[in-house]
Amino acid sequence: MEGNSDKEGSDGFCWDSDEEEDPRDIPALACLSPIVPVGEVGAGSGELSDGFHWDSEEEEEKVPKLSSSSCLNSRDCAGKAIVDPGEASSSAGPSNNKLISEFVVMGFSRERVIQAIEENGKANAEAILETLLTYSDKELVAVHYPLHTLNFFYGADALEESPPKRQHVVPDLSSSESAGDIFNEFSDVDSDLGTEENIDPLSGRENTLKLLVDMGYPIYEASMAMDRCGEDASIAEIADFICAAQMAKAADAHLPEPTFSSSGEEERKPNGICFAPPKNGKRKFFEEEERRRRKREKRFEKKVFDEDGGTLSLPKPxxxxxxxxxxxxxxxxxxxxxxxxxxxxxxxxxxxxxxGVWQTISSFLYEIMPEFVDSKFFSAAARKRGYVHNLPLENRTPLLPIPPQTIHEAFPLTKKFWPQWDGRTKLNCVQTCTASAKLTERIRKAIEDYDDEPPLKVQKWVIDECKKWNLVWVGRHKVAPLEPDEMESLLGFPKNHTRGGGICRTERLKGLGNSFQVDTVAYHLSVLKDMFPNGINVLSLFSGIGGAEVALYRLGIPLKNVVSVEISESSRNILRSWWESTNQKGNLIDINDVHLLDAGMLEKLINSIGGFDLIIGGSPCNNISGSNRVSRDGLEGKESSLFFDYFRILNQVKYIMGKS
DNA sequence: CAAATTATGACGCCGCCG
DNA sequence: CGGCGGCGTCATAATTTG
Known part of the structure; x- marks a missing residue:
């Protein structure tokens, strides 16, 4: 039913059938967030603990209404209709939803917003904002930019009914003040945040500890909880954790052994090996409590935010x-x-x-819809990624030569060992971790007893494991994970791209797992070739092993200046050595931390090289990827929040270049 | 101590079925 | 409609090895 028709996708956008230009003006919705006065940051945050309660299980449900006049007073509430169109109509008055969305649109996470509302009550939007501002500097950065909640259409018919509005773009940056002042202000904010511990009574470890003790928690438990929750945890999170710990303790006194079998999970291994979890009971209980808490929150969020179907549906295929x-x-x-x-x-x-993650990303990047592509259409391995870009879509050309499209073409030697019953033609996504030797051994043992075909049950298990770990057949009854050089070729890198130069195997795998698929990216970037025959200046954020650079190089686009930001030293070495081994004529400037790239540095770079033509990058996905079993916190996660640095840098570059 | 090895669920989505 | 199980996922943490 997912229509193979070429005309219309069922995903809310339509392929337009005639190519002729439509000169219509696109009415961009103006949605200008008020720029929060920098001076107010942190002011009054001392009363954070007022009205704070951590045992709120049910009261989240019924929250009093907020009068619309307090809706961040200067903010144009109508402008955000594009973000959550469903909500305004569904509720009689301005509800809590609306308030929450209000902040979410500004780039704060929903969890934080809910938390802040709980702490401050619903009536005082400003206090909520202040609380939010104390949570995270990453989020703070976002607030200082105008939000571009502008329209973007696929085809002509979408959003016909949206009323035309005046468009104000970037007025805050282009106000009468000189650019220098503005950017000084930005860097001031940054440094303020850096030293915030000294100013904000709540952010220093000791002060947090003191506060918790004042709240009646034993100092030992408070301290341990802070360690467990991490430096960035809010008071609420820590208190929540202590609470869970206390409950666990109480439970411990009654139950000698917490039951972990209650999950009823039957292990899937056919050989019936059962692993006893080595963790001690108390810890396990903490984690379960934490999990339950998060589940409650998630469920709550779901109820609140699901009304307009918060997901961008992925295209099929x-x-x-x-x-x-x-x-x-x-x-x-x-x-x-x-x-x-x-x-x-x-x-x-x-x-x-x-x-919601892609919604957020998109809302920060001009509401441009991501282009979701699976690299299995470019190579023998899958790689499902979303790309938000402003490149033209016409006249793309694939990278040549076309790489092998099936496993057998890519790895001919595997063919003679490939059993009939393993029907895979494409590999799964190359990841950063590989199967253990023990697993491949178990698989060998499971099959070798059978002369011809193993029973269906064994087949299914083997194939499941092969898919999960991306195993290939390298001998009779023998499977093995991919070697790094095989991954290189699947991803479109030259052989031995990541090899040598003091790079250990683990780091190779990590770099490769986190990289672009070169052919896919190159296809999108190919439109630049005619635009920049004399070469381009590239700002490459979170470069990794240089997927973007390799793609541009292989396209034959000369690289004039490449500023590459990458935190991993081994990845920087890989890129540097590739740069030298390919005799690049241009300059490679590498920077090891994205935070060093502030407005001042950007201005210097731009002045010296004459501006960037392309700003390319994929921020870390650690907290977004489904593979993460530990901290899938979305964009606010420790690593993945670096997206906001991409956003920040993009805006700063655009502004600096716009001036000249 | 760095590198390699190993085991370890959670989450969202989707199809199914009551 | 909601619960349930199948499915797949740019990973982390603890431990061992060299």
Whole structure:
């Protein structure tokens, strides 16, 4: 039912059938967040603990209404209709939803917002905002930029009814003050945050501890809880944790052994090996309590936010705006004025992100819809990713030579060992971790007893494991994980790209697992070739092992200046050595921390090289990827929040370049 | 001590079925 | 409609090895 028809996707956008230009003006919705006065940051946050309660299980449900006049007074509430169109109509008055969305739109996480509302009550929007501002500097950065909640259309018919509004883009940055002042202000904010511990009574460890003790928690438990929750945890989180710990203790006194079998989970291994969890009971209980708490919150969120179906649906098949092997679907998209390049930008992340993540990313990047593409249409391995970019869609060309498209073509030697009953033709996503030797041994043992075909049950288990770990057949009854050089070729890198130079195997795998698929990215970037025959200047954020650089190079686009930001030293070494071994004519400037790249540095760079043509990067997905079993916190996670640095840098570059 | 090895669920989505 | 199980996922943490 997912319509193979070329005309219309069922995903809310339509392929337009005629290519002719539509000169219509796209009415961009103006949604200007009030820029929060910098001076107010942290002021009054001392009363954070007032009215704070951590045992709120049910009262989250019934929250009093907030009068619309207090809706961040200066904010144009109508402008955000595009973000949550469903809610305004569904509720009689301005509800809590609306208030929450209000802040979420500004870039704060829903969890935090709910928390802040609980702490401050619903009536005082300003206090809520202040609380939110104390939570995280990453989020703070976002608040200082105007939100570009601008329109973007697939085809002509979408959102016809949206009323035209005046468009104000970037007025805050282009106000009468000089740029220098503004950016000094930004850097001031940054440094303020850096030293905030000294100012804010709540952020220093000792002060937090004191506060918790004042709240009646034993100092030992408070301290331990702070360690467990991490430095960035809010008081609420820590208190919650202590609470759980106390409950666990109480439970411990009654139950000698917490039951972990209650989950009723039957292990899937056919050979019936059962692992006793080595963790001690108390810890387990803590974690379970924490999990339950988060589940409650999630459920609550779901109730609150699911009304407008918060997910962008992924296209099926996942071919984005076209792939080389198919006739190109005719798509016309009109970017909001503010998003039009140059500079061009290209942002990548995992497609299967938790709910709302892509919405948020998109809302920060001019509401441009991500192009979701599975790299299995470009190579023999899958890689489902979303790309937000402002590149033209016409006249893309694939990278040549076309890489092998099936496992057998890619690894001919595996063919003679490949059993009939393993029908895979494509590999799964190359990840950062591989199967253990023990597993491949178990698989060998499981099959070798059978001469011909093992029983269906064994087959299924083996195939499941092979899919999970991306195993290939390297001998009779023998499977093995991919070698790093095989991953390199699957991803479109030259052989031995990550090899040598003091790079250990583990680091190779890590770099490769986190990299672009070169052919896929190159296909999208190919449109730059005609635009920049003399070469381009690239700002490459979170470069990793240099997927973007390799893609541009292989496209034959000369690299004039590349500023590459990458925190991993081994990855920087890999890129540097590739740069030298390919005799690049341009300059490679590498920076080891994205936070060093502030406005001042950007201005210097831009002045010296004459501006960037392309800003490309994919921020870490650690907290977004489904593979993460530990901390899938979405964009607010420790690593993944670096997305906001991408956003910040993009805006700063655009502004600095816009001046000259 | 760095590198390698190993085991370890959670989450969202989707199809199914009552 | 909601619960349930199948499915797949740019991973982390504890431990061992060299």
């Amino acid at each position: 996942m071919i984005g705006f076209g792939i080389p092997s198919e006739p190109r679907p005719i798509i016309r998209r009109t970017l909001p004025q503010a998003a039009v390049g140059p500079p061009y930008f290209y942002y990548e992340n995992v497609a299967l992100a938790p709910k």
